[in-house]
Amino acid sequence: MRRMMVAGNWKLNQGPAAGRELAAGVQARLEGRTLRGEVLCCPPFVTIPAVSAVAQGEPVLVGAQDCSDQASGAYTGQVSAAMLAEAGCTHVIVAHSERRQYQKETDDLFVAKIDRVHEAGMTAIFCFGELLEERQAGREEEVVEAQLSGVLPRLASATAENLILAYEPVWAIGTGETATPEIAQHMHLVSRAEAGRILGEDTAARLRILYGGSCKPGNAAELFGQTDVDGGLIGGASLKVDDFVAIVEAAETAMGG
Numbered sequence: 001m002r003r004m005m006v007a008g009n010w011k012l013n014q015g016p017a018a019g020r021e022l023a024a025g026v027q028a029r030l031e032g033r034t035l036r037g038e039v040l041c042c043p044p045f046v047t048i049p050a051v052s053a054v055a056q057g058e059p060v061l062v063g064a065q066d067c068s069d070q071a072s073g074a075y076t077g078q079v080s081a082a083m084l085a086e087a088g089c090t091h092v093i094v095a096h097s098e099r100r101q102y103q104k105e106t107d108d109l110f111v112a113k114i115d116r117v118h119e120a121g122m123t124a125i126f127c128f129g130e131l132l133e134e135r136q137a138g139r140e141e142e143v144v145e146a147q148l149s150g151v152l153p154r155l156a157s158a159t160a161e162n163l164i165l166a167y168e169p170v171w172a173i174g175t176g177e178t179a180t181p182e183i184a185q186h187m188h189l190v191s192r193a194e195a196g197r198i199l200g201e202d203t204a205a206r207l208r209i210l211y212g213g214s215c216k217p218g219n220a221a222e223l224f225g226q227t228d229v230d231g232g233l234i235g236g237a238s239l240k241v242d243d244f245v246a247i248v249e250a251a252e253t254a255m256g257g
C-alpha cells in the first residue's frame with residue numbers, strides 16, 4: 001500500500017512569525033501521533049527556519065516551494081537545494097503551475113531542479129495538470145502525458161522514493177472548483193500509466209500521486225478514497241490549522257486509520 005501524503009503549499013503567505021504559529025498549531029494537534037501517512041508544510045524560503053524549529057521531522061515534515069536549478073555560484077536571488085536540505089527541508093515542490101505561468105518555467109529547468117533536489121538527498125514533488133481550455137478542447141490526457149514525458153525520462157536518478165507526482169488541474173487551483181473524484185481518479189490513472197511507460201511498471205505502482213486544486217475538509221475523504229489518489233497538495237486550506245488537520249484525518253481514514 002502506498003503511504004499517503006498531505007502537503008501544504010503555503011504559497012506567498014506566512015512570514016516567519018505567522019508561519020511559526022501555523023506550524024506550531026499543526027504540530028500541537030498531531031504531536032505524539034504515529035500517523036499512517038506523511039504530513040508536509042511548505043512555507044516561503046524565509047519562513048523555513050522558523051517552521052523547522054517547531055517541526056523537527058515526523059509527524060510534520062518541512063519542504064520548500066521551489067529551488068534553484070544551479071548548485072551554487074553567481075546566481076543572484078536563488079536558493080539551492082543543498083541549502084534547503086541544510087535548513088531542514090526533506091521535500092521541494094517543482095513545476096507548480098504558478099511558476100509555469102508567472103515565471104515561464106520550462107521542462108529543461110524542471111529536469112535540472114529535480115536533479116538538484118535528488119543530489120541534495122531530498123524528494124521532489126513534481127506538479128503538472130491541464131488548463132481549462134485544454135480540458136474544454138478534450139486535450140487533458142495528451143497535455144498531462146506530454147508534461148510527464150517531457151521531464152521524467154530525462155531525470156538522472158528518479159525513484160518511487162525520491163519523486164512524488166502532483167496532479168493539479170489549473171482550473172481547480174484557488175477557484176473553489178474541485179475535480180470530481182471520477183475525474184481525479186481517471187487523470188491519476190492516466191498519469192500512472194504514463195509514468196509506468198517511462199519509469200517502469202514497478203516504480204509507477206509504488207509512486208505517489210497527490211491531487212491538488214481546491215481540496216478541502218469537505219471533499220478530501222472522497223478524493224482520497226480513489227484508488228490512484230495518494231493524498232493531496234493543499235493551498236488555501238493549508239493556512240488554517242483546523243482545515244489542514246481535518247484533511248490529514250481524511251487521509252488517515254482513507255489508509256484505514
Ligand code: 13P
Nearest residue numbers: 009173174213214235236
Ligand atoms: P488551492 O488548494 O488553494 O486550490 O491550491 C492548490 C495548489 O495550488 C497547491 O499547490
